[in-house]
Amino acid sequence: MGPLIAGSVEAQQRARGHVLHGIELGRPGKQLGFAGLSHSDNVHDNGLIPVPVAVISSGTGPTALLVAGTHGDEYEGQVVLHELIRSLEPEEVNGTVIIVPAANAPAVRAGTRVSPIDGGNLNRSYPGGERGGPTDQVADLISGALLPLADVVIDLHSGGSNSTYLPSLFIYRGPDEQAWARKVSAARAMGLPYVMAVAPRLEPGSLSTAGDDAGVLTLSTELGGGGTVHPGILADARRGVLSLLAHAGILPTQPGTEPPPSPGQAAEPVWLELVADSPVMTTTPGIFEPLVELGQRVRAGDPVARVHAIDDLTRAQEEYTARVDGMVAILRRPAMVAHGNYLVHIAPEIEAPRH
Template identity: 80%
Template sequence: MGPLTAGIAVETQRRTSGPALYGIELGRAGKQLGFAGLSHSDNVHDNGLITVPVAVISSGPGPTALLVAGTHGDEYEGQVILQEMIRWLEPEHLSGTVVIVPAANAPAVRAGTRVSPVDGGNLNRSYPGQPRSGPTDQVAELIAGTLLPKADVVIDLHSGGSNSTYLPSMFIYRGPDQRTWERKVSASRAMRLPYVIVVQPRLEPGSLSTAGDDAGVLALSTELGGGGTVDPGVLTDARRGVRSLLAHVGVLAAQPFTEVQAAGTVVAEPVWLELVPKSPVMATTPGIFEPLVGLGQRVRAGDPVARVHAIDDLERAPQEYTARLDGIVAILRRPSLASIGSYLLHIAPEFEAPKH
């Protein structure tokens, strides 16, 4: 298929309100490349649509996976993986359907910003969305109202963006019930990333993870490095991990490129971490952030982990910060200039791997 333009797109789903899908017929087998058309009126967008790329690749009946990236426009690893997947994945590789939204908050992706430059919307705080609101709410409503109910699993590919770097990890909400939690644990192991970061249920009520939990869909997320760039090693692990996870949930048929583990193969257990209220180390003075620890380093409560140097007060010694608990440095701030209230790093305590 060649590039899709609005001039040749065919609207296959009409609504009385909210975004429509162009060039996509949900439930049809084959490979379809299209877009969602968002209606918005301002000085730039008054005479056309804001487009959000969408791909649907299906072999017919079977489980459905919804893959999302570009929720924040400056998080690039997931976008690269899904753009690649759209090009190589064919219906004959599948035992079901993969729906791919590689640039979910498309205005933010095109601008390289965390939130939309059109309406200031943070897509991962906007679910379940509103069909007649701004573009960000429209995307949230399309994903939560149209795509998510058809899915058996949703994977929201995040990374640290321009402001932070994470350990390459699965990022999962506890709950919402024991059976779903066990499925999340199993799927996280199948992804084969070196870490799993666990957070409290409904950590962000407006997130896609919460929307998935509310819809009864297996909802998974990642944090794949960050720093406003792409780490080749993290990208390689995540690329392999997404294929492994799709095979695990029965969507991707066994093919050489899935790298499915042979029977009896022992896969390394990830390190299980949890973000808790004492995890963040917050700046209480503005200035230049100096990290005293590295990402992935183990620290103990009371260890010095950061300094902030005053810019104008030349006689003042830097403010030093210490860890409030034992754990591993899971998130590290990227910009060196910090303000009061900036999180400099997060320390996540380890916990025993779940038995199930």
Template identity: 65%
Template sequence: MSAAATREGTSPAEFTGIDFSATGKQLGYGHVVHSDNVHDGSVIPVPVAVISSGPGPVALVVAGTHGDEYEGQILAHELIRELDPAQLTGTVIVVPAANSPAVRGAARVSPIDAGNLNRSYPGNPAGGPTEQVAALIAGQLLPRADFVIDMHSGGSNSTYLPSSFIYRGPEEALWRRKLRAVRHLGLPYAMVVAPLLEPGSLSSAGDLAGIPTISTELSGAGTVDRSALETMRRGLPALLASLGIAGPGAETGAEPCAEPQWLELVPESPVTSTAAGLFEPLVDLGDTVVAGQPVARVHFIDELDRPPRSFAARTDGVVAILRRPTLVAPGAHLLHIAPPLDISTI
């Protein structure tokens, strides 16, 4: 326990308003303790809802890991309001604003400690605010879960094809459960990345704990995509039903949705700027391109007689991620191209 936690008389892993052994709908918060000019003598609340009918499978639903990713936050709040414990056969734990300072600041990272929650797992209960949140989720919520869905979007800096986003493996049984969940969720695309791609992410924490974990990328651009919302409003109840947890508008044992288009992010996917200036995309999200095809250019701001620098695709595939801010610096990924993936070969 941190010295700050001792002074406040509470542990960073403590919850108010939540009894995990109780049934019904409980709305509470986890405690994050931090002493600065604003938060001294208080806690930073991390909202948590637990909706339970008693014994049965447990789903953990997380949103607001990055504060400027909004589709998942809206879906999580809707889930909290609409789930009826009497309709469940198990428990749904919902964390709608995991990095609550980032959510309130409309920022990717916490404005308190610049912490990126999705690079902070398993966390540290005696650390800074973001490390405490990671420890709260990884130490107190993740072990209760039979399945985890971590909802992301592109945020202010990028737009993604609306997709499920899954790490390979880490072993066969867990991988098959992820594939089944992706098919029930019903997003039009599914992006596959390397095992344990980001060691500090919730997906990696779930894989290391042996708990099937999938993520989403629901458009982005720092706004709300209505089409992605509607797809997820159908997909989340279907996913809960497939896990043996009944939900509104879903029947237990529901059939999977149509097969998504499977894509893979590979080392050649990023198209990276080597110039500073104004980014002009030459392709749109979802376009199919071939290696060597011009896909972007950057216009120089001060060199008025200099033509723009052109950038080409490094692999065949689909434009899966597109940068949003027009002003770029060297090293900025302008877009990502994801080759199609034959999922039957994995």
């Protein structure tokens, strides 16, 4: 079956108060359409703000919800999902893949972290509301209409314009031992080089928290960043998404999608944990000079950054040190910093879970 034509009357469906144009949930085939956000201001008073949605389905079977563009300046996930929409066909799928490649579409089109229309940060807006602004409407669409259909969710993030991350799966602990075991298994299946564990409900308004609240296996990523696309990280992300879909039983295992093997078993990712002492914050505005690189191991007390004041020529550079032993997991991207900016995050290495 070819793609349905977005906007046709017969292809419209209302899902939890949202009209999906070109999409009929539960229908086999490849459907390419959009959700229309309603908003009235000087620019958007006579139409809808489209959020692209694709559904690729063979009918019965498990369902995966794949999301990118939660922040508009994070690009690796967007590239992977646009490629998947073009390449994946219903006859290859056991079940359904729902893809939202530009979730905060106004932010994606502007190349900004948050929406230029309402200032909304989508990953702080769940569960949202259908009568709110555009960002709240998207959060309500994803958490209220799409998330309940899913067996597994992956929210593809990168560092954005302001930071760079180790290419990692990013998972919230809990919410119970059974859910944590499923996350650990999926993390190994996805095969990214690093896994970063964080506290339960780290961000109450995030999609990861919404997934935990709904009892749906929900994972996130941090794939490089810096407002650009890194070819090697992009390759890892491509392989990882296909491997996760195979792990969920939606795709057959394909050569080249498995994590790189080591003698006798699949390679174990490096397990890290972001803790309260991970961030190193500047108290000085000026120019940030990193003294470490991503992936470098440091010890508490090691110098990791300097900040050079701009206007006070008598002031010596400020040097900042790590507060905890661990690995450099996140580096700020822009060199110009203000008081309160995080420069570096040091993540302690933890023992791989036994699940």
